[in-house]
Amino acid sequence: xxxxxxxxxxxxxxxxGVETYCDGRQDGAQCYGALGGTVNIQLMDNTSEIPRYQLxxxxxxxxxxxxKNVITKIKEQRCLIFPGNGTFRLSNLKRNDSGSYTLQxxxxxxxxxxxxxxxxxxxxxxSSVLLVSECLSQGERRVSxxxxxxxxxxxxxxxxxxxxxxxxxxxxxxxNNITLKQHVSGxxxxxxxxxxxxxxxxxxISTCGAGLLPLLFLPVIGGVISAVVIFLxxxxxxxxxxxxxxxxxxxxxxxxxxxxxxxxxxxxxxRGSKWRKEGR
Numbered sequence: 001x002x003x004x005x006x007x008x009x010x011x012x013x014x015x016x017g018v019e020t021y022c023d024g025r026q027d028g029a030q031c032y033g034a035l036g037g038t039v040n041i042q043l044m045d046n047t048s049e050i051p052r053y054q055l056x057x058x059x060x061x062x063x064x065x066x067x068k069n070v071i072t073k074i075k076e077q078r079c080l081i082f083p084g085n086g087t088f089r090l091s092n093l094k095r096n097d098s099g100s101y102t103l104q105x106x107x108x109x110x111x112x113x114x115x116x117x118x119x120x121x122x123x124x125x126x127s128s129v130l131l132v133s134e135c136l137s138q139g140e141r142r143v144s145x146x147x148x149x150x151x152x153x154x155x156x157x158x159x160x161x162x163x164x165x166x167x168x169x170x171x172x173x174x175x176n177n178i179t180l181k182q183h184v185s186g187x188x189x190x191x192x193x194x195x196x197x198x199x200x201x202x203x204x205i206s207t208c209g210a211g212l213l214p215l216l217f218l219p220v221i222g223g224v225i226s227a228v229v230i231f232l233x234x235x236x237x238x239x240x241x242x243x244x245x246x247x248x249x250x251x252x253x254x255x256x257x258x259x260x261x262x263x264x265x266x267x268x269x270x271r272g273s274k275w276r277k278e279g280r
């Protein structure tokens with residue numbers, strides 16, 4: 001038995017992937033294993049005093065140990081063992097390894113002395129995290145966090161090692177997409193995790209500066225406004241001048257007409273005086 005266990009342990013050492021641990025000694029325990037990895041489930045404290053025990057998956061017997069003789073019902077050997085500490089080890093995990101596992105123990109008379117069940121869930125681990133940020137028109141910054149692989153990923157954010165506050169976040173933020181307010185800067189970290197993995201990505205962010213743009217463009221805006229005002233005054237002056245031209249022309253005409261009438265009156269007066277003198 002020891003030689004068999006030693007061989008199985010050696011085979012387990014060459015397996016690759018994420019390795020997880022679970023305490024399955026309580027009925028109804030939930031355990032998680034990483035797809036392609038290894039899960040170690042402690043089922044009992046000690047198996048040396050148990051004459052016989054069986055492990056079944058979804059009511060199908062996969063392991064039967066009687067007086068230290070191991071009988072496995074699994075065709076392919078993937079390190080199914082029960083070492084002395086009561087740990088069940090399963091490597092190269094596959095999707096169909098998920099399910100309900102039941103352990104039964106028996107006394108020397110062959111009667112059931114205990115039975116409990118655990119649930120095993122196989123999840124794909126998160127492999128990498130990508131952070132993308134962009135400045136918005138109002139000076140806010142939108143940051144998106146995405147992950148490759150990973151079943152049921154959960155996202156969390158920290159800024160300079162602490163959780164982001166409502167004063168730093170705009171409303172209606174999704175878990176993997178956040179919008180930071182204008183004044184926020186520092187070391188931003190997005191963490192993505194599930195029950196078998198935890199990966200994070202860090203990015204140094206600074207303020208977008210959009211809130212300063214109006215101040216920078218104040219001279220330009222003032223110049224534009226001044227030019228518009230000048231053009232308005234010039235336009236009004238031109239319109240007024242054009243409206244006054246007919247009046248000036250009329251006035252000039254009246255002056256000329258009055259001068260002409262005055263000249264004719266003087267001429268007539270001088271002729272009248274001449275005629276009177278000749279009549280004498």
